Amino acid sequence: MNRLLPLAATAVILASVAACGTTKVDTPAAGAPSAPASQTCANDTTKTATGPVSITDGVGRRVELAKPAQRVAVLEWQQTEDLLTLCLTPVAVADPKGYGTYVKAETLPASVVDAGQRGEPDLDAIYAQNPDLIVVEAFKADDEIITKLEKRGVPVLATVGADAGGQIANMKKVFSMIGKATGRTERADIVLEQFDEHLAAAKQKVAAATVTAKDFLFFDGWIEGGNVVIRPYGKGALFTELGEQLGLTAAWTDSINATYGSGGVDPAYGLAQTDIEGLTAVGSATLFYSDDATPDSYVTELRKSPIWTALPSVKDGRAYAFPAGVWGAGGPLSNEQAIDAYVTILTKG
Known part of the structure; x- marks a missing residue:
């Protein structure tokens, strides 16, 4: 595989x-790249919203939450990384061992529950953690995984993990969407501003290298x-x-x-x-x-x-x-x- x-x-x-x-x-x-959330979040002072959340997800579905999600299960690695950068540890993640092997930007705590494979999530393991939101990756509103998950009554946020028409813009969109769903828009805005500054500085370094x-x-x-x-x-x-x-x-x-x-x-x-x-x-x-x-x-x-x-x-x-x-x-x-x-x-x- x-x-x-x-x-x-x-x-x-x-x-x-x-x-x-x-x-x-x-x-x-x-000091060159940003430190992982396990370090930066200890000193994070951004405010977390507390009111109801109404959001249109990546496939056009309206997701309504009585309050920002705090117990989030995630079925893809980009979105797992995003949650950690937003200073929120997910309660369950698909293939955490694979994440630890292939994704080094953010360290996933060993305590996070294994939610099965990305293509075959363990629904019982997910719902045993009593999540208030499940984040998935999908490209259409009637995706099979959305249909399965919605039967249990827990809100599902579908994100489009890639768009060849503009990957950086899509990455930012997904990150901001998860930030809004978890009440961490202020934190999301700061991280994306830092990303833009990081890229701008890199452009200058490469240009100077001719x-x-x-x-x-x-x-x-x-x-x-x-x-x-x-x-x-x-x-x-x-x-x-x-x-x-x-x-x-x-x-x-x-x-x-x-x-x-x-x-x-x-x-x-x-x-x-x-x-x-x-x-x-x-x-x-x-x-x-x-x-x-x-x-x-x-x-x-x-x-x-x-x-x-x-x-x-x-x-x-x-x-x-x-x-x-x-x-x-x-x-x-x-x-x-x-x-x-x-x-x-x-x-x-």
């Missing part, structure tokens, strides 16, 4: 179907049937958009294609799929990729490939691994981690 693939991306795809020269980035210096090799591709991957599967982040992908914000030019030029699997990138996450040889399509573009510290890491096999070692960017020393745990579909702090990784690479003397 490809554990890196977000649940909603899997749903979109199924519904639409269908070494040498490598540098590892050091962890950003202390980067010349601007064509780039970010990718991740997995092992399937003994083979390495490569997932290029195409036009519209979150990490592609971040790179473009920093002045880079996307080298993976496939267009958005609703029949993902037969070519193109999917309309939600902006992701494509290929093999190692497919990386030759971007020529001499600089390569960035997600490191994977798990025992079945695709990176180990990737670096053994003669096709990989023959790529121009690898031979020239322009293939760079992001630190493990920089989640490619996360909230503001995951995005700041990605920005820091790009800046560290692009401005290294």
Whole structure:
């Protein structure tokens, strides 16, 4: 199973179907990125609202709460990270072990209840925690998971986890929505303001470095049937958009294609799929990729490939691994981690 693939991306795809020269980035210096909520929330002084909440969620449903939600169960990792950044620990989370492996922006307390898998939540475990809100990821109002959850009478907030038409804007929208639902709008506004400042400062650093090799591709991957599967982040992908914000030019030029699997990138996450040889399509573009510290890491096999070692960017020393745990579909702090990784690479003397 490809554990890196977000649940909603899997749903979109199924519904639409269908070494040498490598540098590892050091962890950003202390003080550069924002600290995780476990540290920052201890000194948080923002006010939490107390009155009724009326909100239109990501799929157009009206969600009414008598008061801001405090006992929240979450079925996706971006939204789990968001809650922690908003200084609220969820009562139950889908696949907390996977979250701990792939998302390092925010630490999930060990006490949080395991709510099953992202694709197959344990409803009994969720409702045993007496939640006053369940946050899910969906792309339509009649999504099966919404229908199942609403039968129990607990409000469900559906968030759209990705939008290839504007990933940064969508990330902010989801974060603000969860902030409003939990009465933490003031905190949400401050975090997003800090994100904007972080990105602006990063742009200045990269501009000052006068980067010349601007064509780039970010990718991740997995092992399937003994083979390495490569997932290029195409036009519209979150990490592609971040790179473009920093002045880079996307080298993976496939267009958005609703029949993902037969070519193109999917309309939600902006992701494509290929093999190692497919990386030759971007020529001499600089390569960035997600490191994977798990025992079945695709990176180990990737670096053994003669096709990989023959790529121009690898031979020239322009293939760079992001630190493990920089989640490619996360909230503001995951995005700041990605920005820091790009800046560290692009401005290294």
